[in-house]
Amino acid sequence: MATAQPLQNLRIGIAGLGRLGQRHAEALAFRTRHCSLVAACSPVASERAFAGEQLGIGRLYEDFDAFIADPEIDVVVLVTPTSLHANQAIAALEAGKHVFIEKPLALNLADCERVLAVAEKHPQQVAMVGFVRRFDPSYLAAQASVAAGEIGKPFLVRSQTCDQNDPEGFFVRFAPTSGGIFMDCSVHDIDLARWMLGRPKALRAFATGTNALHPALAEFGDVDNGLAVVEFEGGAKAVLYASRTMAHGHETSTEIIGTAGKLLVGEHAARDRIVRSDSLGVRHAVLGDFYERFEAAFAAEMAAFVAACRGVQPLTLTLSDALEATRIGLAIARSLRSGMPEAV
Ligand SMILES: NC(=O)c1ccc[n+]([C@@H]2O[C@H](COP(=O)([O-])OP(=O)(O)OC[C@H]3O[C@@H](n4cnc5c(N)ncnc54)[C@H](O)[C@@H]3O)[C@@H](O)[C@H]2O)c1
Structure with missing residues (x-):
């Protein structure tokens, strides 16, 4: 990789x-070293006003083509709907x-x-996809x-991404994109499983799911709780749960099981290190959402991206990793629809 x-x-x-x-914009404007957030693009006027008024950004674009043509921009960060990424x-x-x-690539x-x-x-x-967990300590x-x-030898990854129920159903509106x-x-x-297992080739996937609280998702062929099994070459497996x-x-946790031990990351969704014991029982506060869980990882991710753009640190995460994650995700989604195992 050359330096820019x-x-x-x-x-x-x-x-x-x-x-x-x-x-991302707030972090880039106020907390990321070796860069300046100079421009923002959104078709939504209130979002452009946020960038101008809250972040002090002077170059505001409604139109993506005009934004991308700005010669005063070296780097573009895309946090747009996934269907627009490619x-x-x-x-x-x-x-x-x-x-x-931002993930997924497409x-x-x-x-x-x-x-x-x-x-x-x-x-x-530099072109990098935001698999933020790879930057979590x-x-x-x-x-x-x-x-x-x-x-x-690791042979099984059990991993879950579980969000707190949003009664407003933001993700129902989000489902089409x-x-x-x-x-x-x-x-x-999926990306974590490949990373932990040494990037094996995925062979087959099976998925099922249910709509426990948000039946409106059925219109999009989607579920609010999904389970999947992915089989890899060499016998390794991944078992995935999303809710x-x-x-x-919010509870993201991952278990990596090997022939001589296992690791468990993120169990119990603890917000802090306080365990409260009183007449109601023994308990701790929980994380509200993915950003609270991964704020430090998002910062490290952006620092790594900026360092790669400046030519001071190579990336370990490649676009072909992102392509493979999409390939496996598509086989899982096909299986959810067909009810049968699907070749990856
Ligand atoms: N890494 C993570 O953990 C993580 C978490 C949440 C979302 N994401 C990803 O981030 C992306 C955005 O998700 P979100 O939850 O912020 O969605 P969102 O719907 O809240 O935001 C999308 C934004 O894109 C803008 N937009 C729409 N069309 C545009 C265009 N043509 N040009 C410029 N801007 C345009 C919208 O105005 C809005 O500001 C998705 O790809 C999602 O998968 C990643």
Whole structure:
């Protein structure tokens, strides 16, 4: 990977200022070193006003094509609906920008392959997909332990992404562009499983699910609780659970089981290190949402991306990892519809 501007601050433009984009924007504006957030793009006037008034950003765009043509932007961060990622990433690369793409890369393989092909033509530019858990200190420590052979040969990953129930049903409106619960939530667990198991080839997937609280999802062929099993070459397996309906809070946890031990990351969703004991029992506060759980990881992820753009640190996470995660997610989604195991 070549260096673009190793010594100067990168000028970043962000597209998408919704649920996650606003948080990325705040972190980039106030808490990320070696870069300045100089531009923002959103079709929504209130989101542009947020960027101008709250973050002090002067270059505000309603139109993505005008945004991408701005010569004062070195780097584009895409936090837009997943269905737009591929075309916007390609436009950013072709405009000479480095690009960060929120997960998943795209909702079909042809789109993933188009992004990879364009990225290959621009080897001087960094293109990274935001699998944030790879930057979480606990997941990093677990992966280092697995790689050092401390649990022997890993053969099973059990991983879950479970959100607290949102009675407003934000994700129901989100369903048409998210790719469904597995592509939206389990794609993180899929990437983790591949990472922990040493990137084996996936062979087959089976999925099932139910709508426990949000029947409106059925219209989109989606579920609010989904279970999947993925079989890999060499015998390793992943067992995935995703939920939109937890009563207690957000709970992302992963168990990596090997021939000489196992690791458990994130169990019990504890918000802090306080355990309260009183006449009601023994309990701790729980995490409210994914951002509370992974705020430090999001910061480390953006720092790693900026470092890669400045040429000071190579990326370990590749676009082909992101393509494989989409490939597995698609087989899982097909199985949910067919009720049968599907080849990956
Ligand atoms: N890494 C994670 O854990 C994580 C968590 C949440 C969301 N995400 C990903 O982030 C992306 C956004 O999710 P969200 O929850 O913030 O969604 P959202 O719907 O809240 O936000 C989407 C934003 O994109 C903007 N937008 C729509 N069309 C646009 C266009 N043509 N150009 C520029 N902006 C446009 C919208 O105005 C909105 O600001 C999705 O791909 C999602 O999968 C990742």
